[in-house]
Amino acid sequence: MGTEGRQPALSAPGSESQESFSSSRLGTRGFWDDAYKRELRSFQECGDYGEIWFGEESMNRLIKWMKKQKIPQDSSILDIGTGNGVFLLELVKSGYNNLTGIDYCPAAIILAERILEKEGFTQSIRLQVEDFLNPSSDLSGFDICLDKGTFDAVSLDPDNAMEKREQFVMSLSHALKTEGFFLITSCNWTKDELIHQFREGFEFLEELPSPKFSFGGRTGSSVTVLVFKKNSQMLATKQ
Template sequence: MAAPSCRHGTVILGTMEVEEKAEKEEEEEEEGGFAPSALGTREHWDAVYERELRAFRECGDSGEIWFGEESMNRLIKWMEKCKIPLDASVLDIGTGNGMFLVELAKLGYSDITGIDYSPLAIQLSGRIIEKEGLSNIKLQVEDFLNPSPKLSGFHICIDKGTFDAISLNPDGALEKRKQYVKSLFRALQDKGFFLITSCNWTKDELLNEFSEGFEILEELPTPTFTFGGRSGNSVTALVFQKK
């Protein structure tokens, strides 16, 4: 699963397909969410990765790095700064084309897992990992909202856009966000770290969404923009720790 279009900031990723229904919008606002979108559905991401898998087969194109290389490097720098051991278990939630895992493997991380609810995304990431000649990356087709029991005990969980997409689901986004937090709590070991990058949620909103079971450790610096005399960030990147 990749990153949806952004609510705040200047970066727009993908094609936003928002339902123009006033009742839906009002319900989502009451829930503290967003107007529903196809970007929150599995069908959309299956179609995306079907195209990207075809492009990889035809011309070796690995596809897009969501939020750009800068966002990927930002997370890696934090891991290096905090001296995260190379044998720490890392879970990439909604791995997409798996490029983040590829970079971690090249740095020497040896216990890394990528999950995605789209089988086509896992096929694509598997092809890319094979092309890179890497063998120490585990891939699984998993719905994080209904994970298998074995998805637990991770030292670090990474999310670059998956929570954003879940927040746009047309069918009960509020409940799905709550289930995400429960799944995350089970997936992480005690005192484990959660690194999230979002273009739809602000820092304060994310603090509220993950207030149960997690505490904020750090806000990572992200690009700023100025519009109408006011400054802001195009994305939000936070580090939480499981209580």
């Protein structure tokens, strides 16, 4: 997420020792509330849309995949932790017309509303203040769920991150319809770690190409982009 918040996962891929993952203020609602209040002020003062996490190409990459798969334009799409809503803007410009964005920060949702209003797309997109870890019951049945940096943020929560990650998977399972697609962009988890995190109820389909880095003769990816499909296996309901 950005460069400032980028923290490598600390454990071996796929292992249970992921609990040593370091926590950070980026995992708290207070951090995001402050960030989006600042971005909202900046939008009001100089029209700046704010941070585009993972850059423009991260949105193009996902939209390209959706086009290649011939995802129907009226598919219901949920952007989890939409922030400034710029990804929704790109989706609506690409022809998708059944879009919902949620974020637990009211300032983020106001910013997204203002940006979409400025761009003339207010009518076509639903925006809701919603905590994905405690979602309303009607947040369900989506054909596609998108996450660009939100699972990363949840994973950095200093307070019970492991439980919150499990809750994220449960909420995702509720939000997405069977056979629906989940596209995740992460800079804090490797491919194997993400497959492990979403192993219950989700089938890994493919990894999308992402920017590579080279350092000390080794090449790796700074960003992981994966596509999962929700399978029909039921998740145990948490009490």
